[in-house]
Every structure is written in structure tokens, then in C-alpha cells.
Amino acid sequence: MATRREHTSHESSERILSAAAELFAEKGYRQTTFAAVAERSGISRGSIPWHFGSKEGLLLAVLERSVHLISAGLAEEPAGTEEVEASFDRITEGAHALWALPTTKLFATLLVEALEPNSPIHGRYAEIHHTLRAHCRRQLEQLPLLPGVSAEALSAAIIGAGIGIHQQWLLAPDRVDPEQALAALRAMVVALVPPVRK
Structure with a gap:
């Protein structure tokens, strides 16, 4: 059974992925920044590399x-x-x-x-x-x-x-x-x- 912390982490990841997918679609990969993803998702900028490692890792996760x-x-x-x-x-x-x-x-x-x-x-x-x-x-x-x-x-x-x-x-x-x-x-x-x- 997932703990509350794991549930919160999964929810944060989903919000980041949804925001990143929208921004990659609107602006393209190169023009999308962690700052923009953070603003769109409501998740702190520092949390994004913690979840996905890098911008490339975030893109691969979005496509997956x-x-x-x-x-x-x-x-x-x-x-x-x-x-x-x-x-x-x-x-x-x-x-x-x-x-x-x-x-x-x-x-x-x-x-x-x-x-x-x-x-x-x-x-x-x-x-x-x-x-x-x-x-x-x-x-x-x-x-x-x-x-x-x-x-x-x-x-x-x-x-x-x-x-x-x-x-x-x-x-x-x-x-x-x-x-x-x-x-x-x-x-x-x-x-x-x-x-x-x-």
C-alpha cells in the first residue's frame, strides 16, 4: 500500500508531466524551461530534476x-x-x-x-x-x-x-x-x- 508521501510524489510527477507535455507542444523542447514547467504545474522548480533528473529525462518521461x-x-x-x-x-x-x-x-x-x-x-x-x-x-x-x-x-x-x-x-x-x-x-x-x- 502506497504511503501518503509516495502518493504525493506521484501526484506531483503527474502534474509536472501534464504541464511539460502542454509546454513542449506549445513551445517545442528547446524553448521550454524548468521555470515555465514549474509555473504551469504549481510545483517548485527544484522538484523537477529531483523527479526526472534532467530536461531530457523529463521529455522522455512525457513521451513514455x-x-x-x-x-x-x-x-x-x-x-x-x-x-x-x-x-x-x-x-x-x-x-x-x-x-x-x-x-x-x-x-x-x-x-x-x-x-x-x-x-x-x-x-x-x-x-x-x-x-x-x-x-x-x-x-x-x-x-x-x-x-x-x-x-x-x-x-x-x-x-x-x-x-x-x-x-x-x-x-x-x-x-x-x-x-x-x-x-x-x-x-x-x-x-x-x-x-x-x-
Whole structure:
């Protein structure tokens, strides 16, 4: 059973992580300071390195938390071949749920950071994409895809398109409708599944 001190420490860590995720998303990694995180979280500046060691440690913890949130939010109910529409609904709902997460903007903001040589967040960022592809692939593996179309390749295409749609929406929300774009993506992917004969 957790002691009161451990509970308080966990609560402080969560407040710091939430504040840091918001600030990294708004300002980027380099422009975010411990002072800003302390002000946003209401936790003393000195407590941040005590919890996470360094700014890089804080960033890695934020991404680790994001991976956990994404994994927890994705449904794991693969459909049978007679439920093609339901299966694609789960895939697109999972993508839409991701875009609605508070940390979604964080992923777009940190993309350039993750692509830099020797980036400390490259591995975590790749893990986020892997988690999304794996969820999508498990749904697709239940469906009778056209010959030459693998669930692995199609999951990469779907997740890549979904991320691209979201990034375009972040850059120009008045010009891109993510709901319509995801609906178009869904229609294109459904077309790759042969009709199920009963």
C-alpha cells in the first residue's frame, strides 16, 4: 500500500508531466524551461530534476506517458471477416481518438526533434508509431485483403495518412476538415477489401 508521501510524489510527477507535455507542444523542447514547467504545474522548480533528473529525462518521461495513454485508449477487439465495416470503424475511431488526446499536438511539434541525428527521443517516437501500426495491423489481419496487399504495409499507409491529415489540420485548421479527410481515407481502405461472400 502506497504511503501518503509516495502518493504525493506521484501526484506531483503527474502534474509536472501534464504541464511539460502542454509546454513542449506549445513551445517545442528547446524553448521550454524548468521555470515555465514549474509555473504551469504549481510545483517548485527544484522538484523537477529531483523527479526526472534532467530536461531530457523529463521529455522522455512525457513521451513514455504518451505511449501508455495511446496503448490504453486503443480497442483490442478484432472483428471477424463478416464485420468488415465494424473493423474499419474501430481503426478510424482509434485514429480519431489519438488526434483528440491532449498530447497529440506534442507529437507534431516534436517530429523534427525526433528526426535529428542522435535524438534522445527517436526511440520513443518510433515506439508511438509502432504501437499505432500494431493496433491497425491486428484489425486488418482479420479481413480478406486483396492479393498483394499486406496488413503490415496497409497499416503503415493508414497511420501515415492519418498523421499527415492531422498535421495539415494543425497547420491550417480553416482549410482542412479532419473528419471528412478521415472519412475519405476510410472509403479508400474499405475498397481494398473484397466483398465477403455469404
